[in-house]
Amino acid sequence: MTTVAEMLxxxxxxxxxxxxxxxxxDALNPVTDAIRRDxxxxWIGVRHEEAAAFAAGAQAQLTGRIGVCMGTVGPGSIHLLNGLYDAKKSHAPVLAICGQVPSPEMGTDFFQEVNNDVLFADVAQFAQTVTAASQMPQLLEQAVNAAYSGQGVAVLTMPGDIGDEEVAKDARNPKFAPAAAEAAAPDDQLALAAKVLNDASAVTLLVGQGAREARAEILQLAQTLQAPMVLTLKGKETLEQDNPFQIGQSGLIGNPSTKKAFDDCEVLFMIGTDFPYRDWYPKGKTxxxxxxxxxxxxxRTQVDHAVVGHTKPSLQALLxxxxxxxxxxxxxxxxKAYGEWHERQQKLTSPDHDSTFLGRLRGKADNPDERIRPEAVAAALDRHAAADAIFTSDTGMSTVWISRFVEFRGTRRLLGxxxxxxxxxxxxxxxxxxxLDRGRQVIANCGDxxxxxxLGDLRTAVSYQLPVTFVVYDNGRLGMVKLEQEQGGLPEFGTKLDNPDLAAVAAAMGLKSTRVTSADALDEAVRTALTSGEPYLLDIVTNPDEIALPPKPSVHQAWGFAIAKTKETLESA
Structure with missing residues (x-):
């Protein structure tokens, strides 16, 4: 005899x-019991289901294989939503197995009952409830195949009485469809693109994660066209290292050279990217x-010539x-512009930067408490991290520093x-x-x-012996929101965080931890954490007033920042 849960x-x-x-x-007990026996x-039991969905999505992004998370009846399933939306928008195949009240109670507004098929309708490629054992394995096959084909989320809901039901004796084992083969764009689209590129006076490439498996072809394209290459954040993997054509990122995390490359080109060639920020695209280009x-x-921007196909075979046909x-x-x-900007940025990473003449002048304005500059934190991670390290970064300023100061050489990976x-x-x-690999170095770049x-899922690292290094940029702020307010001319409000000693909190939760307050101690602290081989939290007290300027700040932004700083000074006087 085989039950629905066991088949699953x-x-x-x-x-x-x-x-x-x-x-x-409750409803998922038959499934977790089947996992116990296999x-x-x-089984990795987290403290919050949102963490489960994020973890499963990360695994899917790293492997290309389906990640699996579970949430039980009502609130447990609802808690999955944020992580599942991230999987959807990251094109990560994830299967969420969700609990439901017993079948006879469905539709009666029973305790904790929610309509999962409706709840997950927007986030999921597929969302269905198993109402009888006879529907298996077909519904499971549909769910997994939908997650793969749509590169997104599938939700399979199991009422509390279904998991223990027996499947038919003649039910076949589930079979999942193979991935579709990669295909080049049609010849006519490639021919027209080739003509436009050959006739152009200057070409700039904007390259994203869809091109990561076509490194050789991308480099040959840039060489042939003598084209600078703007990389999206997700395009840094495999494409950044040993690439004389790349000039960093655009957008709020970008630099002046990308603005110049966009402004000076006649043709913009977007490859494997859905870069979402419309304001940063150049105007009047082909x-x-x-x-x-x-x-x-x-x-994202008006396109004159669409070329629909996978990057590698399409470029092989185009070149x-x-x-x-x-x-x-x-x-x-x-x-040249990128090299000059990069050199200026690297000066900020030196521990003795604020002791130089220019550093003292800048420090009086933006770092009067002499806290550690976050640029130095990211640079130290770059120096000491393994060539195959996996970096994750929280949304906000920690992403800025990773983008600018960590080079994705070797087989390093990046998730966010x-x-x-x-x-x-x-x-x-x-x-x-x-x-996925407890022997591989994983570094979480966390905002406070x-x-x-x-916070509760820090303990998950201890419980399951996951030796992540958690690096906290502890500036006591919601840093990106602070910057947004000030650029808009508003005084900082509601962004200050009354943090505890996060190293002490981590120690109480069973992690090794160090609180770093001095730039001189930073390098050794990072080295120690990364070589510890166990869960480790670095609580690094960083400068809350560090400014990450966009590639070309507008007069409005600069004026707004000045007004905001004046208001903050007046209100604190």
Missing amino acids: VEALAEHGVTQVWGVVG DRIE VIQLDARAEHIGR PHLTARTDDKHLREAT SYNLGSMANAMPQALGAQA GGLMML
Whole structure:
């Protein structure tokens, strides 16, 4: 005899699922009991279901395989939503198994009952409730296949009486559909793109995560066109290292060279990116966009030439039709501007920066308490992190510092809530990454606000021996909100955080921890944490007034910042 729950767990284990994340309880007890009896799957019980969904989504992003999380009846399933929305917007295949009240009680407004099919309708590619054992394995197959084909979320709801029901003796084992093969764009689209690129006086590339598996082709394209390459944050993996064409990021985390490369080009060639910030696209340019998802074409900026196909085979077909450019002026000027900016930024990472003449002048204005500059924290991580380290970053200022000061050489990976923009993602995503390989270095770059939001799941790292290094940029602020307010001319309000000693809190939860208050102690503290081999929290007291200027601040932004600072001074006097 095989129950619905046993079939479910057996199928996931056979498919290669190694962990399931969630909180145990009522309707899902048959499923968790089946996991208990199957040595191939590890149950990781979190303190909050949101952490479970973030962890499963992280695993899906890293492996391309389905991540699995669970939430039981009503509130337990509701708690999954934020992490599942992140998976949806990150195109990560995730299966959420959700509990429901017993079948006879459905529709009666029973205790904790919510309509999961309606609740998850927006976030999920597939959301259905199993109402009879005879529906299995078909519903499970549909759920997993939908998550893969749509690169998103599938929700399978199990009423409390269904998990223990027997499936038919002649029911076959679930079979999941294979991934579709990658395909090049049509010849006519490639031919037109080649003509536009060959005729252009200057080309700038905007390259995203959809091109990460086409490193050789991307570099050859940039060489042929003598084109500077703006990388999205997600494009840093595999494309940043040993790349003489890349000039960093655009948007609020960007730098002046990307603005110059956009302004000076005739043709913008977007490759494997859905970069969402419309204000940062150049105006009046001819735009080519290559993307495997037709729905991405033209939704951020007006596109003149759509090229629909996967990056690697499409570029392999395009490159033979391109004429090698000899004029490198556009590339030279953009990379020169990037090199000069990068050199200025690196000066901020020195422990003795604020003791230099210029550093003392700047410090009196923006760091009077002589706290550690966050740039130095990210630079220390870059120096000491392994070549295959996985970095996660909370939304906000910690992402800025990782973007600017950590180079993604080797096989380093990067995860964050870069499309949803959630708080509190770095810690649970790091847990998910570490569970895949407890011997690989995983570094969570946490804002103090984000860490405190899901603080309870620090203990999960201890309970399941997940040796994540949690680095907290402890500036006592919601830093990005502070910057937004001040750039808009508003005085800082509601952003100050009355933090406890986070190192002491971590120690009480069973982690090794260190509170770092001196720039001179930073380097050794980072080295020690990263080589500890156990869960470790670094509580680094950083400067709350560090400013991350966008590539070209507007007069409005600068004036707003000045007004805000004046208001803050007057109100604190």
